[in-house]
Amino acid sequence: MKKTFELIAPCHFGMEAVLKREITDLGYDITLVEDGRVTFIGDEETICRANIFLRTAERVLLKVGSFHAESFEELFQNTRSIPWEEYIPQDGKFWVAKASSIKSKLFSPSDIQSIMKKAMVERLKKAYGLEWFPESGSSYPLRVFLYKDEVTVGIDTSGDSLHKRGYRTLTSKAPITETLAAALIMMTPWNRDRILVDPFCGSGTFPIEAAMIAANMAPGMNRSFLAEDWKNIIPRKFWYEAMDEASDLLETEVEVDIQGYDIDGDIMKAARANAESAGVDHMIHFQQRPLSALSHPKKYGFIITNPPYGERIEEKENLPALYKEIGERYRALDSWSLYMITAYEDAERYVGRKADKNRKIYNGMMKTYFYQFMGPKPPKRKTGD
Missing domain, CATH: 3.40.50.150 (Vaccinia Virus protein VP39)
Structure with a gap:
């Protein structure tokens, strides 16, 4: 049975309406439109299709939690309460790749990153009965947004930003993405x-x-995505099916x-x-x-x-x-x-x-x-x- 996820697609500020229309045209329900990002509902197949078909999204994030935090203690405890074992396997490589903070009491990206990583390690130690993680497997980088003390946590499914279609090897002085x-x-x-x-x-x-x-x-037809390696979450067949769909639509x-x-x-x-x-x-x-x-x-x-x-x-x-x-x-x-x-x-x-x-x-x-x-x-x- 397919799982249901909340997915977040960041975009250029001012382009939310265009991205919203794209997501709706792909057949998915929007739950929230904010400055620079659109949140929508989907399943494993959606992660593949969104990465391959969305023209205006910067990346596709799998939302794993949101909570209020005004202190590092609250940030630690709330991060630890997320069921990370449902997303990250024992050998998974995980880190907070980016943290951004607007109008929040916690504003130091490096502190937010290290505290959240510690909290994840604590949770996964208990879940897997391990003291040390090899981190030799697939990558699960986190992106974290703090806005008015509300923390939104997502795992990046795309890898390289989606503007990297794979065709632009040479650029002019002031290229537009x-x-x-x-x-x-x-x-x-x-x-x-x-x-x-x-x-x-x-x-x-x-x-x-x-x-x-x-x-x-x-x-996204001519590039690869980070989540293609997430065998624990997305069966390979969904990637193949989405690529076949893209090939069939080509004119x-x-x-x-x-x-x-x-x-x-x-x-x-x-x-x-x-x-x-x-x-x-x-x-x-x-x-x-x-x-x-x-x-x-x-x-x-x-x-x-x-x-x-x-x-x-x-x-x-x-x-x-x-x-x-x-x-x-x-x-x-x-x-x-x-x-x-x-x-x-x-x-x-x-x-x-x-x-x-x-x-x-x-x-x-x-x-x-x-x-x-x-x-x-x-x-x-x-x-x-």
Whole structure:
């Protein structure tokens, strides 16, 4: 009989609604949406499917407990009361990989980590009748969040963050993560029937993620996950079944118009290599091309892009002219939409119009804005077309 678990999927701040929709579309019930994470219900199979199919989650955590703790003694006792033997085998390797604390009396990550590890050892000593643990088996790293003295404890099932799809070996100067790129694309009305151009594509993340969405390609198809080794919790057959499901859904022959440009020829080579590694190089047209050459004869396309925003002082001087040119090239396109993530505060001023929508998004620790300039919708196709 399958077990029922609570699972936590962390995501970029501001992307909770996109992730929530993804989880619901996979068929799972959401129990809680908080800043930067979504909690949902599932079983062993869910752990496999969530890791393989979720485009916008950073990782998938198996929630093992939550409790209130204002002192290290409370933290120790409550951690010890979690039935760790149900999750960690005798030879399991276990440690607190990350502890974060916001508005809580306990705030030192290193102290939280060492006290929780001690409490786990105490519990498992008693459960297994051992004085010493070899920790030579599979890995069970913990991630712990403290918020207003409430402690949430999860075991990381993913290993490497899920933004590491396995295709990006080469990156440009200011790369956007794969999970954030996917989330931003999914926040727009773009679909595979519409044109997508990224005139500052760098190492190709926006075009590649768009092509993967168009091809219905599961983002975790070409990588492995930590929980694949958890034979005590997840039978291997669930991983095989989830991978088979991902293969069955793949549509690599779909016709799309996705283009990526950059002024840097070496970066274009890297973008092509990344697209090839992802298995979508035949779906994207990459070209070394300046912004001034941005044009397209067709209507109703999308620009989705991450333009330079002047992290270096000498670049800052060029920004007004650059964003003015973005506005000019955009206006020259017929009935297009422009979606742009940037940290540049004067973007709207120089683009030459106010965005229809503007979302504040934290890209790592950097505050950025997702400006959304919406073009008209294409007319509905007549039936029989």
